Amino acid sequence: MRGFEAIQAGHTPSELDELYKDILIHVTGFFRDAEAYGALREQVFPNLFRDRKPEDGPVRVWIPGCSTGEEVYSICIILLEYIWEQASNMPISSAAAKEIQVFATDISEASLDRARSGLYSEGAVSGVSAERLKRFFVRRDGGYQIIKSIREMCIFAKQNLAKDPPFSSLDLISCRNLLIYLGPVLQQRVIPAMHYGLKPTGYLMLGGSESLGAFSDHFTLIDKKHKIYQKKKTAARLVTYFTGFDYTQRKSEEPRSSNLPETVLTVEKEIERLLVNRYIPASVVVNEQLEIVQFHGRTGAFLEPAPGHPTFSLSKMAREGLLVDLRSALSKAKKDNSTVRKEGVVVTSNGSRRAVDLEVVPLRVQGSSERFFLVVFLDPAQKPTVPSRKRPPGRNERGRQSPVVRDNQRLTREVTQLKEQFQSLIEEHETTLEEFKTANEEVLSANEELQSTNEELETAKEELHSSNEELTTLNEELQNRPIRVNVKRKISPVGSMPTPFLVSAFSPTCFERAHSIRESVVFLCSLETFFSSP
Ligand SMILES: C[S@@+](CC[C@H](N)C(=O)[O-])C[C@H]1O[C@@H](n2cnc3c(N)ncnc32)[C@H](O)[C@@H]1O
Numbered sequence: 001m002r003g004f005e006a007i008q009a010g011h012t013p014s015e016l017d018e019l020y021k022d023i024l025i026h027v028t029g030f031f032r033d034a035e036a037y038g039a040l041r042e043q044v045f046p047n048l049f050r051d052r053k054p055e056d057g058p059v060r061v062w063i064p065g066c067s068t069g070e071e072v073y074s075i076c077i078i079l080l081e082y083i084w085e086q087a088s089n090m091p092i093s094s095a096a097a098k099e100i101q102v103f104a105t106d107i108s109e110a111s112l113d114r115a116r117s118g119l120y121s122e123g124a125v126s127g128v129s130a131e132r133l134k135r136f137f138v139r140r141d142g143g144y145q146i147i148k149s150i151r152e153m154c155i156f157a158k159q160n161l162a163k164d165p166p167f168s169s170l171d172l173i174s175c176r177n178l179l180i181y182l183g184p185v186l187q188q189r190v191i192p193a194m195h196y197g198l199k200p201t202g203y204l205m206l207g208g209s210e211s212l213g214a215f216s217d218h219f220t221l222i223d224k225k226h227k228i229y230q231k232k233k234t235a236a237r238l239v240t241y242f243t244g245f246d247y248t249q250r251k252s253e254e255p256r257s258s259n260l261p262e263t264v265l266t267v268e269k270e271i272e273r274l275l276v277n278r279y280i281p282a283s284v285v286v287n288e289q290l291e292i293v294q295f296h297g298r299t300g301a302f303l304e305p306a307p308g309h310p311t312f313s314l315s316k317m318a319r320e321g322l323l324v325d326l327r328s329a330l331s332k333a334k335k336d337n338s339t340v341r342k343e344g345v346v347v348t349s350n351g352s353r354r355a356v357d358l359e360v361v362p363l364r365v366q367g368s369s370e371r372f373f374l375v376v377f378l379d380p381a382q383k384p385t386v387p388s389r390k391r392p393p394g395r396n397e398r399g400r401q402s403p404v405v406r407d408n409q410r411l412t413r414e415v416t417q418l419k420e421q422f423q424s425l426i427e428e429h430e431t432t433l434e435e436f437k438t439a440n441e442e443v444l445s446a447n448e449e450l451q452s453t454n455e456e457l458e459t460a461k462e463e464l465h466s467s468n469e470e471l472t473t474l475n476e477e478l479q480n481r482p483i484r485v486n487v488k489r490k491i492s493p494v495g496s497m498p499t500p501f502l503v504s505a506f507s508p509t510c511f512e513r514a515h516s517i518r519e520s521v522v523f524l525c526s527l528e529t530f531f532s533s534p
Contacts, residue, residue: 039226065178066104069115105159118146166197177207320348
């Protein structure tokens with residue numbers, strides 16, 4: 001088990017993939033522990049949905065170690081059933097899309113592929129009631145497939161719980177039957193990571209034989225039998241070990257300015273955390289490949305899960321209207337290594353248009369060569385305004401801008417932005433052209449080298465051909481000549497050759513014995529001299 005821990009904690013080389021498949025147990029099932037799901041429904045869901053306002057965003061659920069997806073879809077099903085009970089006339093698609101966001105991760109890509117497909121054999125769904133089968137599955141390929149609207153609620157991604165950063169602002173984490181496969185060392189990494197990922201009052205459900213060990217002080221036990229815990233509101237942040245970018249971790253490492261007692265600091269931190277969670281502008285951290293590694297605040301108005309294969313690609317998740325400005329701001333920030341701001345970008349979300357200011361801040365993480373960028377979506381309405389006594393031109397007596405002036409300003413801004421975009425497109429185009437030129441030159445020189453190699457080969461081939469012809473002629477001559485019996489008498493001209501070799505040289509395999517065609521030719525020439533001598 002210690003070797004297993006070492007593999008999981010370190011950077012896994014590809015040749016270990018096969019080993020992983022063998023040693024990781026993927027046993028799972030639909031409604032594997034029906035009672036535990038019942039407890040979730042009774043003791044957790046009402047708290048998640050009670051008094052929930054639209055601005056609170058969707059309920060965020062994370063299922064690490066999701067294996068082939070049965071647990072994920074079971075949770076989706078009971079969540080949807082709960083929502084329907086509460087709002088019985090809500091259609092499934094709107095209930096699913098608006099209320100719940102499910103992140104499901106596993107270390108095994110093969111399991112994730114199966115989970116994404118949502119296809120299960122008859123045997124796999126034997127524990128699912130006929131009513132649920134009818135409602136949440138469709139018949140496909142001799143088995144059953146989870147309906148599309150549920151599959152679309154779930155984002156499946158590869159993640160090593162022992163070292164990759166967790167999701168954040170989660171209402172519920174269901175981490176069942178995974179901790180038992182990790183030793184105590186890994187458990188000490190994994191539990192703080194999940195604690196970090198939960199909202200201040202988020203819930204955690206473990207498998208029946210799992211527990212929080214030394215971390216139980218940081219959670220309130222809600223249901224002992226079914227291993228349901230709630231994060232303590234005042235719990236201090238635990239030390240986390242994930243190796244991805246985590247700037248809250250760096251913040252907490254800043255030296256403390258006072259000698260206040262730990263409890264006061266904890267409460268202060270919690271208040272700070274609450275405020276940050278509530279008022280932090282919607283933002284994401286992306287890597288150089290523009291893949292989102294962290295979400296902060298409410299990003300739903302700017303990003304949405306892309307249809308098809310689940311992805312965290314910023315380009316794919318950006319809502320209508322954002323992409324061009326996002327890409328140009330990111331490429332400028334990358335090139336100049338400085339903060340780039342784009343104002344008044346118009347984004348369309350659920351049919352309505354709104355303006356947003358984008359800010360891209362390059363980040364460097366200590367000890368990592370990878371670059372990250374913080375993308376912040378700012379509400380232009382929240383910009384600090386300077387009070388003025390005089391009525392500025394274009395404003396009415398209430399200080400508001402007239403619609404014409406507003407439109408004018410917006411259009412001017414859009415034109416400026418388009419110009420900038422155009423310019424950056426031209427630059428990108430020129431760089432690409434340069435790259436093409438260099439690549440083309442390389443191809444040309446490689447071609448020339450190939451040509452000269454080819455010519456050399458041709459010459460060698462011709463030489464070989466003529467040697468072969470000579471050899472054939474000599475061979476024919478040799479065959480037509482009567483062989484004299486008293487070979488031994490004639491040995492003296494080629495005295496250096498041992499008799500058995502000379503005799504065997506007349507056998508049909510004589511040429512096989514020569515080391516090369518040239519040697520054969522030389523050898524045959526000496527024979528020729530020998531036979532033609534008086
Ligand atoms: C027994 S299955 C649990 C399936 C599901 N949670 C359930 O209870 O039905 C354990 C899963 O954990 C995954 N796993 C093991 N180590 C992991 C790690 N370090 N990070 C993420 N997943 C891991 C395995 O690939 C496997 O699919």
